[in-house]
Amino acid sequence: MPLRSFRDLIVWQKAMLLAREIYQLVKMLPVEERYALSDQMRRAAVSVPSNIAEGQARNSTKEFIQFLHIAKGSNAELMTQLLLCVDFEYLTDEQIHHAKQLSYKVGQLLSALIRSLRIKHEQIE
Template sequence: MQHEKQGERGQKETLHSYRNLLIWQKAFLIAKEIYKLTELFPKEERYGLISQLRRAGVSVVSNIAEGFSRKTEKEKIQFAVIAFGSAAEIETQLLLAKELQFATKEEFEKTEHLVLEVRKILNSYLLKQRQVKQ
């Protein structure tokens, strides 16, 4: 989403939002899909995998947003690394939940695909930042 404001000379300036980022949009979908998917899990998992998955899903999208909002490249990278780690957590927890048959393989597919996409984008960004540093 873009916001407009008046510049010093009266021109309209466009402020870019993390919501415009494809990676944020995909991460937002991950969080949403995790909430829907975990509704299918056994109720006794409320404080186990359900809680872990939801927290990790919110972590990915939140860290992408926060990283975008930071001023220094070092901070942006730090939040991308955290988001990448949280996405790895989700990947592992989804694998476990699938093995335990908490939902059908088909019900896991959309979320797994989104997580893979987000991890690839984050990995590409982090690799690029390492190359820039060298």
């Protein structure tokens, strides 16, 4: 079945779950982090599915790959911020466990999709 929309992409669906999870986690951060770390985390979390969607909508494999790389970068940024939350003792490993799992899965799916699109793009050229 052909891809009709970014919504059909499992990686986008998982990234949406990750964003929702992050929005729940940042509610548990201290008030003094409301406009610092929590804001950065929300931005990074929203950036992942947003860049997947924007890239897919570009109708260019090369551009799609570029946006997937941006999503990968935002995902790595988010993972770092989750780890900082534990280092700063704002959250526990247990509290971020599900978000870390989702982030790891999204990263794997992004890498696999990039590889697949590169192969497709090379065959076309």
